[in-house]
Amino acid sequence: MSGDPTKDLADVRTWTTDALAGRLADLDEAYHRRANSPVPDAVYDRIKGELLRRDPKHPALAAVGAPVDGEPGDKVEHAQAMLSLDKCTTLDEFWAWYRGCLAGATDRANSPRLDDEARAWSQTPLGALVALPKIDGLACSLRYDAAGRLVRAATRGDGRIGEDVTANARKLSTVVQQLPANRFAGGLEVRGEIYLPLSRFAEVADTYANPRNLAAGTLKAKDNPAIDPGWLAFFAYDLLGAQLPTESSKLEALAGMGFAVPSWRRVCAPEAQAAFDGFDAARPADEFEADGIVLRLDDCGLAQRLGVTSHHPRGAIAWKYAASADTTTLQSVHWSVARTGTITPVALVAPVSLSGATVTRATLHNLSNLRRLGLAPGDVVEIVRRGGVIPHVERVVTPSAAPRCAPPTHCPSCGTATRVVARDDGKGGKAVEILMCGDPANCVTARQRSLLHYCQALELEGFGDKVVETLIDQGLCDNPADLYELTAEDLRPLPRFGEILVGNLLGQITRTRRVELPAFLVALGIAALGKSTAQLLASRGDLAAVRAMTLDDIAQLHSLGDKTAAAIVSGLRDKAGLVDALLRHVEVVQPAAAEMAGAGPMAGEVVVFTGALSSMGRRDAQQLVVRLGGIAGDSVTAETTLLVVGGDELDAAEPSSKLKKARKLQAAGGAIRIERADAFFFRVQGSP
Ligand code: IVH
Numbered sequence: 097m098s099g100d101p102t103k104d105l106a107d108v109r110t111w112t113t114d115a116l117a118g119r120l121a122d123l124d125e126a127y128h129r130r131a132n133s134p135v136p137d138a139v140y141d142r143i144k145g146e147l148l149r150r151d152p153k154h155p156a157l158a159a160v161g162a163p164v165d166g167e168p169g170d171k172v173e174h175a176q177a178m179l180s181l182d183k184c185t186t187l188d189e190f191w192a193w194y195r196g197c198l199a200g201a202t203d204r205a206n207s208p209r210l211d212d213e214a215r216a217w218s219q220t221p222l223g224a225l226v227a228l229p230k231i232d233g234l235a236c237s238l239r240y241d242a243a244g245r246l247v248r249a250a251t252r253g254d255g256r257i258g259e260d261v262t263a264n265a266r267k268l269s270t271v272v273q274q275l276p277a278n279r280f281a282g283g284l285e286v287r288g289e290i291y292l293p294l295s296r297f298a299e300v301a302d303t304y305a306n307p308r309n310l311a312a313g314t315l316k317a318k319d320n321p322a323i324d325p326g327w328l329a330f331f332a333y334d335l336l337g338a339q340l341p342t343e344s345s346k347l348e349a350l351a352g353m354g355f356a357v358p359s360w361r362r363v364c365a366p367e368a369q370a371a372f373d374g375f376d377a378a379r380p381a382d383e384f385e386a387d388g389i390v391l392r393l394d395d396c397g398l399a400q401r402l403g404v405t406s407h408h409p410r411g412a413i414a415w416k417y418a419a420s421a422d423t424t425t426l427q428s429v430h431w432s433v434a435r436t437g438t439i440t441p442v443a444l445v446a447p448v449s450l451s452g453a454t455v456t457r458a459t460l461h462n463l464s465n466l467r468r469l470g471l472a473p474g475d476v477v478e479i480v481r482r483g484g485v486i487p488h489v490e491r492v493v494t495p496s497a498a499p500r501c502a503p504p505t506h507c508p509s510c511g512t513a514t515r516v517v518a519r520d521d522g523k524g525g526k527a528v529e530i531l532m533c534g535d536p537a538n539c540v541t542a543r544q545r546s547l548l549h550y551c552q553a554l555e556l557e558g559f560g561d562k563v564v565e566t567l568i569d570q571g572l573c574d575n576p577a578d579l580y581e582l583t584a585e586d587l588r589p590l591p592r593f594g595e596i597l598v599g600n601l602l603g604q605i606t607r608t609r610r611v612e613l614p615a616f617l618v619a620l621g622i623a624a625l626g627k628s629t630a631q632l633l634a635s636r637g638d639l640a641a642v643r644a645m646t647l648d649d650i651a652q653l654h655s656l657g658d659k660t661a662a663a664i665v666s667g668l669r670d671k672a673g674l675v676d677a678l679l680r681h682v683e684v685v686q687p688a689a690a691e692m693a694g695a696g697p698m699a700g701e702v703v704v705f706t707g708a709l710s711s712m713g714r715r716d717a718q719q720l721v722v723r724l725g726g727i728a729g730d731s732v733t734a735e736t737t738l739l740v741v742g743g744d745e746l747d748a749a750e751p752s753s754k755l756k757k758a759r760k761l762q763a764a765g766g767a768i769r770i771e772r773a774d775a776f777f778f779r780v781q782g783s784p
Pocket of ligand 1: 181233414
């Protein structure tokens with residue numbers, strides 16, 4: 097058809113029925129398949145109305161209405177090429193681009209030194225920029241007809257020709273199917289990015305390597321997509337066909353139409369660095385991966401005047417973040433036992449900087465994944481760190497000659513034989529093999545208890561049941577020494593670990609990098625080693641001296657008793673590995689003399705209790721002594737300075753062995769005093 101189509105179509109009543117039907121079919125095809133309206137709506141309505149009048153049951157009418165989706169994979173020609181973006185990585189490069197825009201705006205052939213001028217220009221509306229995250233997904237074009245109906249969704253493809261993905265795109269709740277109202281006769285095109293939200297990806301991260309490829313595969317799938325296409329989401333960042341004057345007005349219009357729009361800011365050039373830093377800092381909480389920010393001239397007229405290269409528009413630039421994927425060397429595979437007994441492989445790698453953070457460990461998810469990767473120490477591996485997800489090993493780049501890692505036959509935590517179980521991923525995908533401890537109940541409780549005990553003993557605020565559970569589950573902490581290896585990057589991706597919590601937890605850990613010996617001994621979790629005993633031991637020397645003490649040394653010390661002494665010696669021996677590991681991170685210091693000998697009123701006192709104490713329990717009484725600067729012993733020795741006697745034991749016919757011993761020491765000229773409990777409590781705390 098040539099010339100003005102409306103003219104030819106002026107009087108549709110003269111057309112044959114077949115001509116009407118044929119033309120209607122052509123127009124429907126153009127309209128729905130290519131989002132193209134060759135005639136004004138009024139003409140289309142006239143053709144359709146005439147056919148309806150003549151033959152209301154004509155098959156051509158039945159086809160009218162519902163858009164016909166193309167087949168996935170059908171080629172779609174873009175009305176306007178989908179270009180790429182120019183890139184920069186530094187503030188200087190950003191300014192160079194910005195000065196170039198100014199040079200273009202003022203029709204200058206080359207820009208010598210425009211620094212001051214560029215700064216002045218940046219404060220004008222023409223120099224304004226829009227900044228928004230550059231989402232690492234798949235570019236997608238959505239075409240809407242004049243009635244505001246979504247008629248075509250297409251991938252970017254090579255920029256000119258993309259692939260039809262309409263059927264799957266309709267399943268995204270963030271892809272608007274029907275625009276509220278459309279005043280644009282030629283239809284509208286919305287462009288944006290389709291991505292897989294990271295919380296969704298986290299559910300399948302042990303089966304799929306990267307969210308972008310998974311999103312692409314799912315969107316393009318004809319049938320049997322790997323995941324529900326409804327999991328995908330769309331962020332709109334461009335609007336074509338509405339002739340709006342600025343990028344900001346386009347973003348506002350898109351939001352008004354019901355699209356999700358990435359958070360954006362209108363900035364002037366000197367604020368670009370702050371915008372970059374701000375978006376970067378917000379990344380851990382984002383549901384999408386961003387590989388940088390996009391800066392665009394806000395003024396569309398100017399951007400259009402600057403034009404495009406074959407590759408990118410001149411009025412926009414992508415300022416890229418530091419790489420979040422890099423290669424490094426695998427040092428070893430650590431097997432971490434979770435609370436449920438699941439044993440998860442973790443890659444320990446040579447430090448590598450990813451998105452500005454140093455990474456030394458990366459998850460390997462499960463046994464199947466380890467086998468799929470086929471890892472061995474010395475392999476050069478690619479590590480990827482995505483926002484919201486713990487760094488993981490993506491692939492082996494260059495294998496070493498070493499034998500591939502095999503799973504442990506015995507639980508690294510409790511020594512029970514391991515077993516391999518197949519676990520369904522619950523999403524219809526293939527089952528994955530999981531390594532399990534043979535006796536999870538006992539293995540796990542013990543570990544959790546010891547970690548909790550350590551945290552409580554050192555008063556690590558915030559390390560309650562839930563946090564400790566999560567740390568064990570995520571394979572971040574097998575024992576207290578692992579606490580000191582934790583980094584913000586380890587903690588941030590964990591569920592409900594906000595920036596403030598992460599900061600507080602790490603602050604608490606830092607505080608315990610220097611610990612006084614008695615607290616350190618108590619924190620080890622040796623049953624016989626409570627606060628007062630630890631104080632006693634600490635009064636005899638430093639940690640090395642305490643570790644070197646024999647059964648006799650300890651038993652003689654305030655006559656702790658053979659049983660207690662034996663328990664302490666074997667406890668310290670059992671915990672030798674933990675103590676060594678802790679000493680790599682923790683400085684154990686002697687308590688200040690004032691505290692050890694006690695700056696308080698009981699300084700220098702070594703107090704032992706006997707008999708029934710009516711006002712408080714024995715433990716509380718001992719703690720009172722310690723608080724007041726004294727030492728609380730469990731049995732009477734030559735060093736005891738005071739025996740506090742409860743009940744009516746002083747007058748009893750058969751005194752306790754402690755009382756007998758104290759009297760014997762007194763008779764031999766010892767310095768030990770004997771005091772009634774009520775008198776003692778009245779003296780030290782003002783009430784009996
Ligand atoms: S503006 C000429 N804004 O980045 C293209 N693009 O490297 C103008 N992208 O294929 C695009 N997030 O799909 C723009 N906020 C954003 C973006 C964004 C991601 C993608 C886009 C394009 C690629 C260019």
